[in-house]
Amino acid sequence: MEIGNLENHVQSEPMEESSQAQISHLALDIGGSLIKLVYFSQNSDGGCSKSSVQVSNGNEGGPVLQGKLHFAKFETAKIHDCIDFIQSKQLRVTGCQHNGASANEKCVIKATGGGAYKFADLFKEKLGICLGKEDEMDSLVAGANFLLKSVHNEAFTYMDGQKEFAQIDQEDLYPYLLVNIGSGVSMIKVDGPGKFERVSGTNVGGGTFWGLGRLLTKCKSFDELLELSHRGNNRVVDMLVGDIYGGTDYKKIGLSSTAIASSFGKAISDNKELEDYKPEDISRSLLRMISNNIGQISYLNALRFGLKRIFFAGFFLRGHAYTMDTIAVAVHFWSKGEAKAMFLRHEGFLGALGAFMSYEKHGFDNLMVHQLVQQSPSASHGGDKTHGPADSELNDNPSINCSIYLS
């Protein structure tokens, strides 16, 4: 995107509401289950202006675009909906629809996740767009660092139904463990900007919850399955310590009678078939099994490297209270309170944000995204509170007000 090009564009098309506004700099994260999009829309006052926000990068004098970062997602299986969406947004990216652009001039959208490889040909064919492939781990880490450094009230803890926003000391951010729960799970030790190592992972992740959940409950969507779990009782399905010990604790090793000895262990009974169990009980047991397992493996990896903070992200979470609570309790339990689980409001978009940031890294348009301001008012519910109840809006993909500096 060249400055002149953008100015022409802004002048030629009156801005509508942000959802309808001309967008630019779209980036994609195409995972096994979901496609995540991040894109920038300029505010309706339009055009370039001098920065009114204090920034610390010595770029105060450059032109700045005020606008918002928007977030959207699609199922990977419905990738054509995503392509239609991009088409409908009349996206202007570098080289695209640029009068006089030579045939060799590539029209590139930054993309990460395995789908950036798998669907490269499809994007070329349908949109005439090349996917500029960014490494998945690079992108996750860049996205996490960006959110933790630049977005107010991004990180929070969750325990006993209470979320508490965390004030992250920028000087004390690193090292941390980033656990991204998508279809599968990646665990990344982050030591600084661009400095990280994928230390572990597990194949028991969001795809397992949704895949097993579909087979067992016939739910039609991930969110329906998650919603079901809210009403379920896992004790109908799980074998508890008390079920084995005749109602008593196993005190000597600190296991209460209500601790789960064996997930789905009660389903070994000859007397009941799948149809005899309530889908909500199965969903809850499944969610608890997977959340607890991820919490435990995460903690063990944090312990390996002496990391006190673990940030959990990825679309498995869906800002879902019970999921976060189970993960937080697992980390608390296994670490005996030494390690802390934290969550991110834009949990599902780390990879897409990281890919978005990579426009800058590659000096593509001399673009710089810096010093993001507050999240947009529509999503800032509870923004000034440091405590709040479980909130269904918590994860409604809040857009982020931001400024883009053009140097």
Add this chain to the structure above:
Amino acid sequence: MEIGNLENHVQSEPMEESSQAQISHLALDIGGSLIKLVYFSQNSDGGCSKSSVQVSNGNEGGPVLQGKLHFAKFETAKIHDCIDFIQSKQLRVTGCQHNGASANEKCVIKATGGGAYKFADLFKEKLGICLGKEDEMDSLVAGANFLLKSVHNEAFTYMDGQKEFAQIDQEDLYPYLLVNIGSGVSMIKVDGPGKFERVSGTNVGGGTFWGLGRLLTKCKSFDELLELSHRGNNRVVDMLVGDIYGGTDYKKIGLSSTAIASSFGKAISDNKELEDYKPEDISRSLLRMISNNIGQISYLNALRFGLKRIFFAGFFLRGHAYTMDTIAVAVHFWSKGEAKAMFLRHEGFLGALGAFMSYEKHGFDNLMVHQLVQQSPSASHGGDKTHGPADSELNDNPSINCSIYLS
């Protein structure tokens, strides 16, 4: 058991084959899914004799019973079969059926596992027997130490379809990690005889495999489910790295295209219902998910404490080649070859053996079980080989020839 009592008994009833022979010293491990039994039968040459085996406990001069330790199991749900079995064996235990025993004289069978608490009243009512409760972890560790120290060709490694018996250096046995996979999983750091700590565990264990497996496949038994997995192809159900990356590896982080990214991740597809998947594919995916997860968590715990050797036991394994292979590969993969998975032939009977040993610990009968000889010939197939193929007989609960010293 008093010596006189036993001698009377041996004299009054001619010995038949070992399965019919008079038994004594039965011990139980009553878990969430299975009841495991260990009992001693005297050889048909009967009576007490001087030891002909070199022992190192200074007990050479005492009377000795030559015989066998036998192993049996029942489903906990069918506990009445177990009670009938004990009754049919006309068990003589201390105080039981002892003429002149006072009403206060307790008839005690050593028992461990949660069922020792849960079913105490039932045993009292049906058999007039008190269950002498032994701690589950104590028993597991005592059983493991006994097997590793006293039974020839007990421990083996398993990789690529090859088992290799391990010669355990008694001076170099400790510390090790013991992973007992029953309905749930316990992970115990063993530092010496009676010196141990339960450091971790997971509720994703054998009960999860069987419980989820029953719901998903309608199999009628654990062994049927395990057998199914042998013929299955998990790639139909699991989301592989290549499924996300369009058939290519994700080389940068060392994940091949055939690595499982998300267990059951392919089942998120809208196009297929549970009935459209083959039970054998589901079983294999499930087995691989759980085995791999246990292997990973075990390794992470071994790493915490610098333990190079991990012994896996518990009835989940069933001497099943694919299960052991997956666990061994998981430990090898995560530890980059640093840690080694080992297995035990009497994998399912650690707790019951430990409870059996506790007769000695409590000085109950001045009984000592020492210096077990070879496993019985009927079960010693491959006993002298250090290499052998996958063997369906591997886990046929081989009896152990042994001597019981009476001091």
